[in-house]
Amino acid sequence: MKKQNLRILLSGFCLSSLIALVAFFFLMAEKFGSHLLWESWGHSVPFPNLYKGLLLLIGGLFVFALKKKWGSLPRTSHELMEELKEQQTVNYRHTWRSLVLALLILVLGAGVGPEAPLLGAVIAYSIWQADKLRYLEANREQLKQLSLKDRLVRFFHPSQYLLTYTASQKGTDKKRLFFIVNGLIIFVLLMRMTEQPSFITKLGDSQWQMAELVLILPLMLYGFLFGRVYHWLMKKIKGSLKQLPLPLIGKIMIGAVAIFGVAVFAPSLLFSGQHAMHSVVEMGLELPVLALLGLSLLKLIFLEICLETGWTGGDIFPITFASILQGFAFAQFLPGYDPLFVVLVVSLSLAVTLLQKEWLAGIFISLFFPIKLWPIALLLIFILRWIGTKVKVGEAHAEN
Known part of the structure; x- marks a missing residue:
């Protein structure tokens, strides 16, 4: 029993680390894209206002095309939490689309923050992680008979080998806090290792009386x-x-x-x-x-x-x-x-x-x-x- 719990914990550790990587690369892409479009290119063109107009015209057409094709995206954390309360799960199949559209909106300079679509994606992928762990736990005997390659395919496949939540399956949910904390730690470590500035800027000191x-x-x-x-x-x-x-x-x-x-x-x-x-x-x-x-x-x-x-x-x-x-x-x-x-x-x-x-x-x-x-x-x-x-x-x- 202890060996089985350890295996689930290690699997969850790996998957939550992947989710942290997704969040990290999203923020890095947003930072790089914003700097490229508004600093590197924006300050080097001879007619900056014309450049900004063309950038937003073309970017706006891309936003329209993606919204028309994919629907009302990106999904925010509030929308996903409401869905989670009602259905005890969320549809995470096309979360990558939400991230792509959110990234496009952010790098084009819109006055909105990355926290809502990013947190929404983390929630969706956390549900995916829980469904993946349920599948691994429910099929552990069958997986033992497979080769290492086939086991890895089942472990990392994004859209298959999943077992969605039911009221009678609560085992892996008790460990979710551990996985969330692990993902946050991995995310912070990545930010520190790459010397990224903190989201929080101290405004100074106070000598209030x-x-x-x-x-x-x-x-x-x-x-x-x-x-x-x-x-x-x-x-x-x-x-x-x-x-x-x-x-x-x-x-x-x-x-x-x-x-x-x-x-x-x-x-x-x-x-x-x-x-x-x-x-x-x-x-x-x-x-x-x-x-x-x-x-x-x-x-x-x-x-x-x-x-x-x-x-x-x-x-x-x-x-x-x-x-x-x-x-x-x-x-x-x-x-x-x-x-x-x-x-x-x-x-x-x-x-x-x-x-x-x-x-x-x-x-x-x-x-x-x-x-x-x-x-x-x-x-x-x-x-x-x-x-x-x-x-x-x-x-x-x-x-x-």
Whole structure:
């Protein structure tokens, strides 16, 4: 029995390492493609704006062609989690298509993040891994009779030799946490070995004092109210846009025009924001308040346009970038207080409200700040969670 469990663990270790490799190569391809198109070629052509226009025209046509052929892709982690809850499994047969289309959208400069399609792919391939392990466990006696070559074929074949989940088969699912942790470790090691920059950029140090605590309530309420008003406004705008039945090619091209406009007039807002996160402190200290607020709002609108026009991706990084810009704007309003304290309260409150995921958004935002500010972040998460619960209950009563 111990030998059998060890064999399953080793097999899972190998498969989860492969999934980590897929995630690693996806991010490397996104980094290389973005640098090639926007830095190497973009800075060497004689007419850069014409180049950007042609790039987005051709790229937009490719996005349209792939979406028309493959359907509504890339699939996000939210969609896959909903499918997993309903069916206890997900369809992972064409996950590679989702990754290809997500990669194309990202390298073309869309204002969305890689986290949603990438996490969606990791979820799908984790289900594939579990189905593969179930097959290996259920057919272990038969596999012993095969040659090493045939066993390897069954082990690595991407679309065959799988056993899908049923309620009576729970053995390998208990080990999934181990495989997920292993995949994360392999991914981090690959990033370190190739000296890739971290996704998280520390914004500096803080020397906050008890006097800053008086700012928590007003700044938090600003972030919460701004997020609520923004959600309401976007809901109205989306409702109006849906009354205009645009074909898919029209939507894609509107998104391409929006990316072109940002590339020409505000190139720091291209992509998800993770590429410019290292310079956000310089922007926060050098740009005037109105410029910071304007860039933050433009980043949020750019994100919404991309999502609504078929340039699908994640929203965590763009919202984080926009929220931190607003935090630095308020830090300039309050020069007598610790700047990072102000940035934390504003950005965390705004990001939590926009993403509507208290723990995910709160923890992610906190990682950009020094540890001495984490107790404040934890306090904010609890307060915002309580406020969010009360608001949801009030909305439910209003609807009834």
